Amino acid sequence: MKILVINGSPKGDRSNTLQLTNAFLEGICKAQQNALPQIETLHISQMDIKSCRGCFSCWKTTPGQCMIKDDMSFILEKLLGADITIWSFPLYYYSLPGMLKMLIDRQLPLSLPFMTQNADGGSHPARYDMGQKKTVLISTCGFYTSQANYESVISQFDKICGKGNYTTLFCGQGELFDIPELSDRTQSYLALVRQAGKEFARNQISSQTAEKLKELLFPREMFEQMADASWGVTKNGEKQDDALTFTKQMAALYDPASYKGNDIVFDMDYTDLQKQYRIILGKKESTVTEEFTGKAQTIIHTPFHVWKSIAANEIEGSKTLMDHLYTVEGDFDLMLYRKDYL
Template sequence: MNILAINGSPKGERSNTWRLTSAFLQGIATREESAYGRTPAVETLHVTKLDIKPCLGCFSCWSKTPGTCCLHDDMQAIIEKILWADVIIWSFPLYYFGLPGPLKNLIDRQLPMSLPFMSVEAQNGGHPSRYDMSDKRTVVISTCGFYTAKGNYSGVTDLFDRLCGKGGYTALFCGQGELFRVKELAERTDEYLSHVEKAGEEFADGGITGETRAKLDQDLFPRDVFEAMADASWGISKSGEAEDPSLVFTRQMAALYRKDAWPGHDVLLDMNYTDIDKTYRIVLGKNGSHVEEEPAEGFTTNCTTQINTPLSVWRSIAAGEIAGDEALMKHMYSVEGDFDLMMHWDEYFEAARGNAGSGNADASVNELGTGKNADEPKTNMLLLLIPWIVFWVAASIDSFWGSLLSMAICVLLPVLMCRTKATRYDQISNLGVGACSIALLTGASPILVIPASYFLFGLIWTVSCFTNVPLTAHYSKNSYNGDAALRNPIFMRTNRILTAAWGILYLVTPIWTYFIMQTDAASFVGAINSVLPALMGVFTAWFQKWYPQHIARG
């Protein structure tokens, strides 16, 4: 396959549109290599580097020198490349609802490729091609600065409908094109580029599927979010005065706020940039967000949350150059006030969705913004606990029937919770409870087996502390953006401490359980041993909030 990629952007290789085109070409190359073991031959033309004079409209290429232009520049070589190519990709940004001027010159100068005679097949008039172009495929890729491509490309489609025939080319139009140069939004734009690459693979295989087309047609961000970011990016106020770069940066961050995350009261987030001695307040309200500059006498009301950070550090976090959670662990910045905002950063800020936007979302301690799929099955600690609870309560009352009931639970529970994602600890628990039940059914003494079961349960928790993911993390991650939380050092350290605490509790529980089993209270041992875990549960709920906040305060 021979491909000619024509970059019509005056920015050349720095073009936002060219990033999409490069992804599309990569997709074609991937498909060609996997299917045929070879890569396509690609010729790239950057129009700004070429000598292409405007068409004179003299029609010498039709009458005096048929097929050859009277102007001597790079155009004749370009025509030869067009004739060589099997696929022609036109890549350009939208300029005033049309093509950039240099690219329009190139298209005008294709006149030698047409014959002067009128075509009877063209409904509204036209000229037949001098060459057989029937086996060539055309792709048009373009970005624009509006929030959507819909309704803004009629001038472009009218042109290519005439050049290629209606439906005779593949178009990929993308709004919000300027976002592809913003490092802070790289995760969201990279996700879109992956869809473009997929489209390239499918194009090489015959055509872009409806599923991929639907993903390409989605706006990167809602209109209000994009337009607020775009307005802030100019760095000037509405009165025309230049704004401080730190204020521009903060306005763009505030623009990512999601109104539907409003918690019922305004959230006041103070960004205290310690290296430039400036503080801005981001007000997150019911109808949107806005940024206030700190007056000389300071804010008259207390903030909800304050982030104390060098601007350089926060910019690096926003750009994905530094992981926000690791920066917090290293005390590169600190957080005061309500830590809930940090714990649920992705719910407040749009960049974290489909994150998505690592961008500013990386500043959250939860490594937010991975686009977690709500339909994916989740872990459930009940799957781990129920077999043990049933065994401890039922077997202490009646060892025979309690053991049978426990084994029945071990068999039925995975079936009843088929939509739940099981962990290795769920499986180990089932085996452990089953082994303890069999021991009782075969005549082993409950005085020994029941304390041993607590020890076994504690051993499972304690051993997991020395693995990559401690036991509690497998279950608590559901409240902190799923598997993304497992990459967060604060989350992992918190859960490692909690897992160790629970493990120790159950390792020492067999001591008093053994003595209780020898008294008249033996049948109540399960209820007695539920008191400390209940208190431990209260401690766990408190520690999960206190410890990350303790670290955040430095």
């Protein structure tokens, strides 16, 4: 079995979406251990794909052959040879990234010019028998959910492949796959994608797995607060200090459901930067401030890079404390129960 992955992200192998696609492929391989599929991934950002010129040469002058000489003839061969094609791409403006759309337009040589009889809205028949091939769309987007954001992609592929003739896996909050500090959550999602790949290889993604895949990575408010904090700029467009950006992102992970009746106030003292920020975990939300009225319950004195490494699970918090890489002043309970809050 041959699987072709068309990676339509301009970011090539740094694509968030590709992490999901690779997990899906791992699931397929797990299910097909006795006859491992042949997998080929094409990073289209590194390929030469020119825009269709609309000359119809591929229909009338050299049937089935495009007159443009670039990587597209190689891609068409791969598409024809694949049993499964996985289109892996980010959502751009509620649709496909431009380069991927160019590739799709350049598939015209794979169609015959004649009109399909009685096709809803009109269509062209395939030049080659593609009936046994399977198509999968895997995509991430930047909004909190994939719901209601993929209409134009779905309506396009409904026309290209036929409604219900392809499998989709769409995921919101895609940028979180690039944040090591959140890998606990993203890895558990990727495990689910692996499961989906396994089920797909055996038959189809079960409705139970499909439902779980629709669950948000993080609740909407938490995600949006984190996303807004992540750009490193203020709403006025001024550059924001890295330590403040990081502290705001950390505070955004606070779940007000863990509120126990009193605000929790703690200060982050980044000793190497001589910068302090106060985080207040309140009944409804968390706030980060540079105003220090009253005393915090807990003050964490730490080099910035040490705390970043702890947050990214690169080093273990309690061991780092024992090694005196950071110190805690005041109420120590907050440290013990830190994971309950942040």
